[in-house]
Each structure stands twice: as C-alpha cells, then as structure tokens.
Amino acid sequence: GENVEQHPSTLSVQEGDSAVIKCTYSDSASNYFPWYKQELGKRPQLIIDIRSNVGEKKDQRIAVTLNKTAKHFSLHITETQPEDSAVYFCAASIETSGNTPLVFGKGTRLSVIA
C-alpha cells in the first residue's frame, strides 16, 4: 500500500521567513495530494491540495509543488506569521479508486517565532 514520509518533524522559523515541508510517496498511481493544518486541540483542516495533472499551485502565501517523477511534493509558506504555528500533515491517495483512501504523513510541527 501507499506510504507517505514527511520531513522535518519539527521546524522553527523567524516571523517573516519562509518554511518548507517535504513529503515523499511510494505509490506512483497516487494522484491527489492535500495538505492539512491542525491547530492545538482542533481538527485537521485542508489548506491546499494538488492533483497530478499540475506541477504547482499557489494560494496567497501558501504554495505546493509536485514532482511526479521523483514522487515528492512540498509545502511552501512565505512571510510566515505566528498564526501559522501548527502541525501540518501531507497525504496522498488515488482519488477515483475504490480502495486507496488518504494516507497521511506523520506531521510537521511548525513554530513561528515572533
């Protein structure tokens, strides 16, 4: 089955700097790659996703890149703010299959230092 590795497990950045979180996946058939943000004591919430027919997607300060050949994708957060502090999870799935639901990475705890 699918296996998703996520690095780093913790990341500290100064406010205003950029943060990059990287994930690799094992199943070349995976075609949907979401990123979730989980604030302390809250539920995970989708912040951005990318499908395998595109290489990059951007939404304000957040961007995701996908390299299908290397089977890795990354989350980029620019101009970080204290409210970006949270745990971020990547995931992968085969969107239209009947038996390959989302598999999550172990998460990255991002701390933005004011």
Added chain:
Amino acid sequence: NAGVTQTPKFRILKIGQSMTLQCTQDMNHNYMYWYRQDPGMGLKLIYYSVGAGITDKGEVPNGYNVSRSTTEDFPLRLELAAPSQTSVYFCASSYSFSEAFFGQGTRLTVV
C-alpha cells in the same frame, strides 16, 4: 450545514468496557473514515466506507468494528477497551478519495 459531527467529545472508559463513537455527516458524502491520532503522532486509518453497506479495514483495525447502514452515519465500536486504545478519534467524510472533512474529534482515555 453542520458538516461532520462526532459524539461524545470526551470519554473515560475502564479496561474491558465497550462503547460506540458516533459520527454523522450532512454533506451527502459517500466516503467516510475513522482515524486515530496518538499524542504527537499522525493520523492512522482504522476503517473506511465507500458507501452504505460497504466497509473496509484500514491500517489499524484490530479491536474495532464499524457499520454503515445509512449514508449519513458511520459509528465506530470498541469492544473490550484496552489502554492502547487511548487516543483522539477523528471521523471524516469526503465526496471521493479527495478533500476530507473532519469532525471535531473524540478524546478517549482507557484506564
């Protein structure tokens, strides 16, 4: 829209007791999931369902059972609770194996 609703929010069980975690969604999603999240860890899939009457095991199904009699509801049953089942349980739903909407979680402690 309420989205995905889980009950209860908190529960303390004694070893060997049983309980059912309730999950209901009002988005008419066919796909539903149960994940568990241990402290400082990621989300591990327990069971999932792609429609009423269909369920499948995930990565960590032992000690749990599910049923899916309606599109809206996907209860998770714990039989003979063990300390290893202390965790936060999240129910989620989605249109396909894409964007998943999560419930607020159930924090379960087995003592």
